[in-house]
Amino acid sequence: MNPIFNASVYQHRRNLLTNEIKSGVALFLGNNEAPMNYPSNTYHYRQDSNFIYFFGLHVANLAAIIDFDDPKTVIFGDDYEIDDIIWMGDQPSVYSLTESVGVKEVRPFAQLYDYIQKAAQQGRKIHFTPPYRGDNKIILSNITKIDVNTIRNEASVELIKAIVKLRSVKEEIEISEMEKACEYGVKMHKTVMKRCISGAAELELAGIAEGVALSHGNGVSFPVILSQHGETLHNHTHDQILKTGNMLLMDAGVEGLMGYASDYTRTLPIDGKFTQKQQEIYEIVLKANLSGIDATKPGLYYKEVHQLAATVIADGLKNLGLMKGDVHEAVTLGAHALFFPHGLGHQLGLDVHDMEDLGENYVGYDETISRSNIFGLDALRMARELKPGFVITVEPGIYFIPQLIDIWKKEQKFAQFINYDKVEEYRTFGGIRIEDDVLITETGHRVLGPHLPKTVDELAEIIGK
Numbered sequence: 001m002n003p004i005f006n007a008s009v010y011q012h013r014r015n016l017l018t019n020e021i022k023s024g025v026a027l028f029l030g031n032n033e034a035p036m037n038y039p040s041n042t043y044h045y046r047q048d049s050n051f052i053y054f055f056g057l058h059v060a061n062l063a064a065i066i067d068f069d070d071p072k073t074v075i076f077g078d079d080y081e082i083d084d085i086i087w088m089g090d091q092p093s094v095y096s097l098t099e100s101v102g103v104k105e106v107r108p109f110a111q112l113y114d115y116i117q118k119a120a121q122q123g124r125k126i127h128f129t130p131p132y133r134g135d136n137k138i139i140l141s142n143i144t145k146i147d148v149n150t151i152r153n154e155a156s157v158e159l160i161k162a163i164v165k166l167r168s169v170k171e172e173i174e175i176s177e178m179e180k181a182c183e184y185g186v187k188m189h190k191t192v193m194k195r196c197i198s199g200a201a202e203l204e205l206a207g208i209a210e211g212v213a214l215s216h217g218n219g220v221s222f223p224v225i226l227s228q229h230g231e232t233l234h235n236h237t238h239d240q241i242l243k244t245g246n247m248l249l250m251d252a253g254v255e256g257l258m259g260y261a262s263d264y265t266r267t268l269p270i271d272g273k274f275t276q277k278q279q280e281i282y283e284i285v286l287k288a289n290l291s292g293i294d295a296t297k298p299g300l301y302y303k304e305v306h307q308l309a310a311t312v313i314a315d316g317l318k319n320l321g322l323m324k325g326d327v328h329e330a331v332t333l334g335a336h337a338l339f340f341p342h343g344l345g346h347q348l349g350l351d352v353h354d355m356e357d358l359g360e361n362y363v364g365y366d367e368t369i370s371r372s373n374i375f376g377l378d379a380l381r382m383a384r385e386l387k388p389g390f391v392i393t394v395e396p397g398i399y400f401i402p403q404l405i406d407i408w409k410k411e412q413k414f415a416q417f418i419n420y421d422k423v424e425e426y427r428t429f430g431g432i433r434i435e436d437d438v439l440i441t442e443t444g445h446r447v448l449g450p451h452l453p454k455t456v457d458e459l460a461e462i463i464g465k
Ligand code: GLY
Pocket: 222, 251, 263, 346, 352, 395, 435
């Protein structure tokens, strides 16, 4: 059981949800324990983020309903029996747990089926979010009688939109939890930086990162990305030994005890010193990161910030002779995506890609902006207008992905903007990404967490020390 906010926080959130949804019943299935290799050997437990947001309890085997027609909130769950207590110790009753989050009505889990089926028979709408775990898909299918294979498509758009509206704007108490997650994330990265020396094993560094995360919170906010092959965007293989002359990319964050995430990327020269070629590319990515952060403010579409960072990247690559022609035209058409094939960032909160279970397009897009189908821009998770209280990541990168270079070169794709002969000189360069977490304020922005070294000099100062 994790710490929780005051009960009034959850009551207030549920009231706001009730204001958003006209009728029907919202059904929230909490997450259950997930077996690794046999039923009683389970993964580290993680509650569903929507359940945490409205009901606070990081406890398995619970479900909840909010009935909008016959206003009431009920949590469904069963108290531990003696067999559970023998192995797991005495546990608070479901009633005492639910009371702590302001819910007064508790019923046995099995009664959930009757409640929902009766509401459905009355022709009332059953609102649920898209289930993403196999067991909850089955439970939901059994309760609603909707085919398990298509049940994700039957999720309530009204509920999804209402949740996105609420969860996108972080409350002060949430921001202070995110500050803690950032503080631990910075500590994690700094600890790894000190061991970023030739001869160290990637596995050791990944273990250090996990260890710091576990000693401060619920562990990592997503599996650690740590590799000397930074050009693979989400590289989870840590089987190499660090070598002078290489760079190490680490993209990792911590989930604090309340469930809030941080998400940082740094790219480190092993032993502390970049080659000239590395430093030139690094400075471009750093400029894109700083320009993106600097531009971030309410009222601006995040797509504009993405395009700004892309322009900084294209301009820098042109100065090095890797790109050519008109920079703005190149970015509009998507030529820079050979080097920067992902989006500038995403919302951050209880999930590292916040609310992604609800569908990326509901979280990052709205009726005023739809997703592009241009390669690179199509990977932008967050494009819509920034509002005070949003937390976003700013994470530009430059990568040399040999297989992608080969495909584009063969097609002579955007040959008017890309100097393919020069690109060949960077074939084995790898990749660089720099990522920070930023709160949108009333007047601009604030970078969350303590400063994490990122200039060339700052990195030289801490690496291996
Ligand atoms: N955790 C991967 C990312 O930064 O989006």
